[in-house]
Amino acid sequence: xxxxxxxxxxxxxxxxxxxxxxxxxxxxxxxxxxxxxxxxxxxxxxxxxxxxxxxxxxxxxxxxxxxxxxxxxxxxxxxxxxxxxxxxxxxxxxxxxxxxxxxxxxxxxxxxxxxxxxxxxxxxxxxxxxxxxxxxxxxxxxxxxxxxxxxxxxxxxxxxxxxxxxxxxxxxxxxxxxxxxxxxxxxxxxxxxxxxxxxxxxxxxxxxxx
Numbered sequence: 001x002x003x004x005x006x007x008x009x010x011x012x013x014x015x016x017x018x019x020x021x022x023x024x025x026x027x028x029x030x031x032x033x034x035x036x037x038x039x040x041x042x043x044x045x046x047x048x049x050x051x052x053x054x055x056x057x058x059x060x061x062x063x064x065x066x067x068x069x070x071x072x073x074x075x076x077x078x079x080x081x082x083x084x085x086x087x088x089x090x091x092x093x094x095x096x097x098x099x100x101x102x103x104x105x106x107x108x109x110x111x112x113x114x115x116x117x118x119x120x121x122x123x124x125x126x127x128x129x130x131x132x133x134x135x136x137x138x139x140x141x142x143x144x145x146x147x148x149x150x151x152x153x154x155x156x157x158x159x160x161x162x163x164x165x166x167x168x169x170x171x172x173x174x175x176x177x178x179x180x181x182x183x184x185x186x187x188x189x190x191x192x193x194x195x196x197x198x199x200x201x202x203x204x205x206x207x208x209x210x
Contacts, residue, residue, distance in 0.1 A: 009119075013112060020108060028098045031091030039080040046073035100179045101172065106191035110171050118164045125157050162210035170198040170206060 027034065046069045054066030101107050132153065136146050174194025198206065 013115075016115075017108060017112065020111075021102075024098045024102055028095045028102070031094045031098075032087050035087050035091060036080075039076065043073050043076050043080075046070070046076060097176070100176045103179055104175055104191050107172055107175055110191060110195055111168050114164050114168050118161055121160060121164070122157075125153070129153060159210055163207055166206045166210050167195075167198045167203075170202050171195045174198065 050066045050069030050073065053069060054062050056062075057065060129150075132149060133146075136149060141149075171191065171194045174197060175191045178190055178194070
């Protein structure tokens, strides 16, 4: 049982790593085209949803729902035409960001490690949730008390997940600083150093921001 779970987890992690490399490569090579395709897909989706709402929803309100989605499609088209000249600049910035990530494979290792930590924390949270449930049942706690306890636990869970996520963001930002300013004016800013700063000097700001 545990061995099979570990194999499945390893296969999923390997698949995610390969897909990440492929996706970053696509962003580097076809950033502008990808942005245009996303806008086109959004417009088509709104048009299809408007057509389906007007055709398959009974009642007079179907017309209003259909027109609503068509208006969204028109607004998306107008926004695309407004920012069309800036897409190339956005795609260039995206390509530079992806090259920074590809420049140091340790960033993928850090991201994968934090993903493992998040998964382990989620499993620990489930165990804690079950334990608190049985504890509250043994105390015959009121529904309000149970709801408050579960709400506080849920807030802790999402806050902790955001902390793990933002540690990764700060690590990538530190590595990007080392890539953009290699002269050493900011000190040694490799991935390992950036990660150490994220979990020490910057941890308070990360927790507060999360």
